[in-house]
Every structure is written in C-alpha cells, then in structure tokens.
Amino acid sequence: MRRTFLFFFWVFLGIQVIRVDYDIPESVPENDLIALMSPPEEVANILTKSCYDCHSHKTEYPWYSQVAPFSWWTTHHVAEARMHFNFSKWNEMSQKDLETFAEEAEYEINEDEMPLPPYTWIHSGADLTEGEKEIMIAWLNDVGY
Ligand code: HEC
Numbered sequence: 001m002r003r004t005f006l007f008f009f010w011v012f013l014g015i016q017v018i019r020v021d022y023d024i025p026e027s028v029p030e031n032d033l034i035a036l037m038s039p040p041e042e043v044a045n046i047l048t049k050s051c052y053d054c055h056s057h058k059t060e061y062p063w064y065s066q067v068a069p070f071s072w073w074t075t076h077h078v079a080e081a082r083m084h085f086n087f088s089k090w091n092e093m094s095q096k097d098l099e100t101f102a103e104e105a106e107y108e109i110n111e112d113e114m115p116l117p118p119y120t121w122i123h124s125g126a127d128l129t130e131g132e133k134e135i136m137i138a139w140l141n142d143v144g145y
Contacts, residue, residue, distance in 0.1 A: 015068040020075055022065075025088075027057040033090040042132075043139045047087065050115045050126040054081035057088035062122065077116060102144030109133050109140075 029035055033056075034044045052058045054077055065074035085101055086092075093101070108114035109128065120127040128136065 012068075018068060020068070020071040022059075022061055022075060023079065024059055025057045027088040031089055031091040032056075033087040036090045037143070039139055040135075042135050046128065046132050046136055050128060050132075052087060053123075053126075054078050054116065054119070055085050055087050056082070057086070064122070073118075077119075081116075099144050102140040106137055106140045106144075109136050 033039075034047065039047070053060060059078055061074065064070045085105075105114065110133070112128075115123075115126050115128070
C-alpha cells in the first residue's frame with residue numbers, strides 16, 4: 001500500500017517537469033467576434049463567461065491547469081476548441097462558416113454539451129441557465145440566416 005502510494009507520488013512529481021505549451025497568441029481587438037458582430041450585451045456576456053476561455057485567445061488558465069496531468073488535458077481542449085471556432089479570428093469567418101457555427105452551437109447548447117461539462121464542474125458560473133440558453137439560441141437563429 002505504502003509502496004504503491006510512493007510509486008504514484010514519484011510518478012506525479014516526475015510528470016511535472018514535462019513542458020506544456022500554454023499557447024496564448026496575441027489577440028487583435030478588431031478581429032474579435034464581439035467587435036465584429038456587436039451581439040446584444042447579454043449574448044456578449046454569456047460568450048465571455050462561458051465560451052471564451054476555450055474558443056478564443058483570451059484564455060485564462062486556472063491554477064489546476066499548471067499541474068500535470070490536468071495541464072495536458074486543459075491545453076489540449078483549448079487547442080481543439082480553437083481549431084473548431086476561434087472567436088479571436090472571427091475576421092476569417094465566411095457567411096457559410098457563420099451558418100455552420102450557428103447551427104452547431106445551437107445543437108451543442110440544446111444538448112448541454114457546451115460549455116464542455118468537465119469545465120462547468122469547476123467553473124460553476126459558466127454553466128448556462130435555461131434563460132441564458134434561450135438568449136443564445138435566439139441570437140444564433142438570427143446569425144444563421
Ligand atoms: C472547456 C473548453 C470549452 C468551453 C468552455 C467551450 N467549448 Fe466548445 N468546444 C470545445 C472543444 C474541445 C471542442 C471540440 C470537441 C468537441 O466537439 O467536443 C468544442 C467544439 C465546439 C463546437 C463545434 C462542435 C461540432 O459539432 O463540431 C461548437 C459549436 C462549440 N464548441 C461551441 C461552444 C459554445 C457556444 C461555448 C460556450 C457556450 C463553448 N463551445 C464553450 C471546448 C470548449
């Protein structure tokens with residue numbers, strides 16, 4: 001028992017030295033979704049509190065993301081999220097991309113899949129209330145067509 005504990009303790013310490021890339025590229029304010037689309041203030045607030053940490057360059061890495069193995073997990077999620085949609089590079093979105101975004105985001109919000117569940121366990125304020133979901137969906141319907 002004690003040996004097993006020590007083994008995991010050393011492994012845990014060992015993995016802390018692996019370098020993790022906390023990629024926070026520069027963000028150009030004019031290229032931001034909120035700057036380009038000027039959504040209603042409520043929508044902007046929801047996006048900021050619930051989506052920007054992963055889907056933009058404005059990521060605020062929480063303390064646990066400094067600790068392996070959580071650091072691997074959070075940085076991977078952020079990289080993947082930005083690959084799908086990056087609110088800091090909204091200038092690169094075509095009308096078609098916007099429609100795809102609106103459609104997929106509506107689906108994800110309806111199914112409670114975004115914001116990503118493990119994130120909302122820790123950032124409880126990021127979870128969308130029923131009212132916030134309605135606000136988002138109404139806006140996404142406007143954007144999509
Ligand atoms: C903790 C990080 C995180 C947060 C916060 C987050 N996302 Fe995501 N998002 C991801 C990841 C990772 C993916 C890609 C993998 C997947 O589809 O599950 C993704 C994918 C997506 C997709 C594409 C889905 C598809 O069908 O390809 C949409 C749309 C999306 N997110 C919208 C949102 C919206 C809207 C919010 C805020 C309400 C949000 N996300 C918050 C991590 C996040």
